[in-house]
Amino acid sequence: SSESLSGRAPQQQWSTRISFVLAAAGAAVGLGNIWKFPYVAGENGGGAFILVYLACIALLGVPMLMAEVLIGRRGQQNPVNSMASLAQEAGASPAWKNVGRLGVVTGFLLLSFYVVVAGWALAYIPLTAAGTFTSMQPPQIGQLFDSHLQQPLPLVGWSTLVLLLTLGIVGRGVRQGLEKAANLLMPLLFLFLLILVGYAATTGHFGDAVDFMFRPDFDKLSASGVLIALGHAFFTLSIGGGAMMIYGSYLSPQISIARTSILVAVLDTAAALLAGLAIFPIVFAYGLEPGGGPGLIFVTLPIAFGQMPFGTLFGTLFFVMLSVAALTSAFSLIEPAIAWLTEKRGMSRLRASVLGGSGIWLLSLGTVFSFNIGADWTLAGKTFFEALDYLISGWMLPLGGLLMALFTAWVMKPETTALELGGDSAGYRLWLLLIRFLVPVVILVIFLQAIGLIGL
Numbered sequence: 001s002s003e004s005l006s007g008r009a010p011q012q013q014w015s016t017r018i019s020f021v022l023a024a025a026g027a028a029v030g031l032g033n034i035w036k037f038p039y040v041a042g043e044n045g046g047g048a049f050i051l052v053y054l055a056c057i058a059l060l061g062v063p064m065l066m067a068e069v070l071i072g073r074r075g076q077q078n079p080v081n082s083m084a085s086l087a088q089e090a091g092a093s094p095a096w097k098n099v100g101r102l103g104v105v106t107g108f109l110l111l112s113f114y115v116v117v118a119g120w121a122l123a124y125i126p127l128t129a130a131g132t133f134t135s136m137q138p139p140q141i142g143q144l145f146d147s148h149l150q151q152p153l154p155l156v157g158w159s160t161l162v163l164l165l166t167l168g169i170v171g172r173g174v175r176q177g178l179e180k181a182a183n184l185l186m187p188l189l190f191l192f193l194l195i196l197v198g199y200a201a202t203t204g205h206f207g208d209a210v211d212f213m214f215r216p217d218f219d220k221l222s223a224s225g226v227l228i229a230l231g232h233a234f235f236t237l238s239i240g241g242g243a244m245m246i247y248g249s250y251l252s253p254q255i256s257i258a259r260t261s262i263l264v265a266v267l268d269t270a271a272a273l274l275a276g277l278a279i280f281p282i283v284f285a286y287g288l289e290p291g292g293g294p295g296l297i298f299v300t301l302p303i304a305f306g307q308m309p310f311g312t313l314f315g316t317l318f319f320v321m322l323s324v325a326a327l328t329s330a331f332s333l334i335e336p337a338i339a340w341l342t343e344k345r346g347m348s349r350l351r352a353s354v355l356g357g358s359g360i361w362l363l364s365l366g367t368v369f370s371f372n373i374g375a376d377w378t379l380a381g382k383t384f385f386e387a388l389d390y391l392i393s394g395w396m397l398p399l400g401g402l403l404m405a406l407f408t409a410w411v412m413k414p415e416t417t418a419l420e421l422g423g424d425s426a427g428y429r430l431w432l433l434l435i436r437f438l439v440p441v442v443i444l445v446i447f448l449q450a451i452g453l454i455g456l
C-alpha cells in the first residue's frame with residue numbers, strides 16, 4: 001500500500017539468496033565466535049555451557065533472528081523508518097520507531113569498541129608473521145600483550161585502520177561493497193577455519209578438546225554461566241543491534257526468511273565450534289589453561305604458536321582469519337547508521353560514511369584510553385570499555401531484541417507475519433509460540449535477575 005513497502009532498487013538489494021546468507025553470516029561470525037566464545041566456554045567449564053548455549057541459539061536465537069530480519073524485509077528501509085512504517089501499517093503507536101533508533105545507536109556504540117579489539121587482531125598479523133613469538137618465553141608473550149595495550153598511539157592507529165577498511169567497503173553500497181566483500185571473504189574465512197582445525201588435530205590433543213567441549217559436566221555450570229550462555233547467544237547472532245534488520249531490508253520478497261535465518265545460525269554456530277576445535281587442542285597440547293580469559297587468543301595461543309612446527313605460518317593465518325571475521329561484522333554495525341543518514345537525512349553514502357566514521361572514531365578513543373591513560377576513569381568499578389561492553393551486551397542488545405520480538409509477536413498482525421514467513425504452517429505456529437511466550441519471558445527473567453529482583 002504505502003510507498004515504504006514497495007521495495008528497494010536492485011542496486012540496493014542482495015542479488016541472490018546466498019549473498020544474503022553470506023553477508024548475514026558475515027555479520028554474525030565475528031569476534032564473538034573466535035575471541036569471546038572459546039574463552040567464555042573455557043571459563044565456564046566447557047561441555048555443559050556449550051549445551052546450554054546451543055539450546056539458547058535454537059529456541060531463542062533463531063526465532064529472534066527471524067523476527068529482526070522480518071521487520072527489515074517488510075519495512076524495506078533503515079531501522080527507524082522500517083519500524084515507523086510497520087507500526088503505521090499495524091495501526092500502532094509511532095513511538096515504536098524508537099526501537100529502530102535504539103538499534104542504530106546500539107550498533108554505533110558497539111562498533112566503537114569492536115574496532116579496537118579488531119585492531120588488536122590486525123596488529124597481531126605482522127607480529128606473528130615476523131616470528132616474534134618463536135624467540136619468546138611465555139611470560140614475555142603475556143607482557144607483550146600488556147604493553148601493546150599500554151600504548152595509545154599504536155592502538156589508535158590499528159583501530160583507525162579497521163575503521164577505514166570498513167568504510168572503504170560500506171561506502172561502496174550494498175551490491176558493490178557489502179555483497180562483493182561477503183562473497184569473497186566468507187568462503188575464505190571458513191576455509192581458513194577448517195585448515196586451522198586440521199592443523200590443531202596434528203597436535204594429537206584433538207580428543208581432549210572434543211571431550212572438553214562436548215562432554216557436559218553440569219557441576220561446572222553455575223547460574224551465572226547460564227546467563228552468560230544466553231547473552232552470548234544473542235550477541236553472537238547479532239540480535240538487537242539493527243544489523244540483521246538492515247540486512248533484511250535488502251532482501252527481496254521471494255526469499256524464505258526462515259530457511260536463510262536457520263542457515264545463518266548454523267554457520268555462526270559452526271564457526272564458534274570450529275574455532276573451539278582449532279584452539280583447544282593447541283591449548284591442551286602445550287599444557288595451557290582453557291580458562292585464560294580475554295587473553296586466551298592473544299597470549300595463550302601465541303605461546304603455543306611460538307613452539308609449534310609451522311607455528312609462524314598458521315599463527316599468521318589465525319590472526320588473518322580473526323581480522324576477516326571482525327571486519328565483516330564491523331560492516332554490519334555501521335550500515336544501519338549509514339542507511340539512516342542517507343535515507344532519512346538525504347546524505348550521499350560517502351558523506352554518511354565519513355560522518356558516521358568520524359563519530360565512531362572519536363568514541364573509540366574512549367575504549368583505547370581505558371587500557372592506558374584512562375584506566376582509572378571508572379564508573380561503578382568499570383573502565384570505559386568494560387562499562388560500554390556491559391551496557392551494550394548486557395542491556396541494549398537484549399532490550400532491542402526483546403522489543404523487536406514483542407513487536408512482531410503482538411503488534412504486527414499475524415496475517416502480515418505469516419505472509420512474510422511463507423504462510424500459516426506448523427513452522428510458523430512454532431515460531432509464533434516461541435516469539436510470543438518463551439522469548440519475552442526468558443529475557444524478562446534475565447533483566448529481573450540482573451537488577452537483583454530475583455535470585456537465580
Ligand code: PFF
Binds near residue numbers: 032237240333
Ligand atoms: N555477532 C557479532 C560477533 O559475534 O562478533 C557481534 C555483533 C555484530 C553483535 C553486529 C551485534 C551486531 F549488531
Ligand code: NA
Binds near residue numbers: 027030033236
Ligand atoms: Na557471532
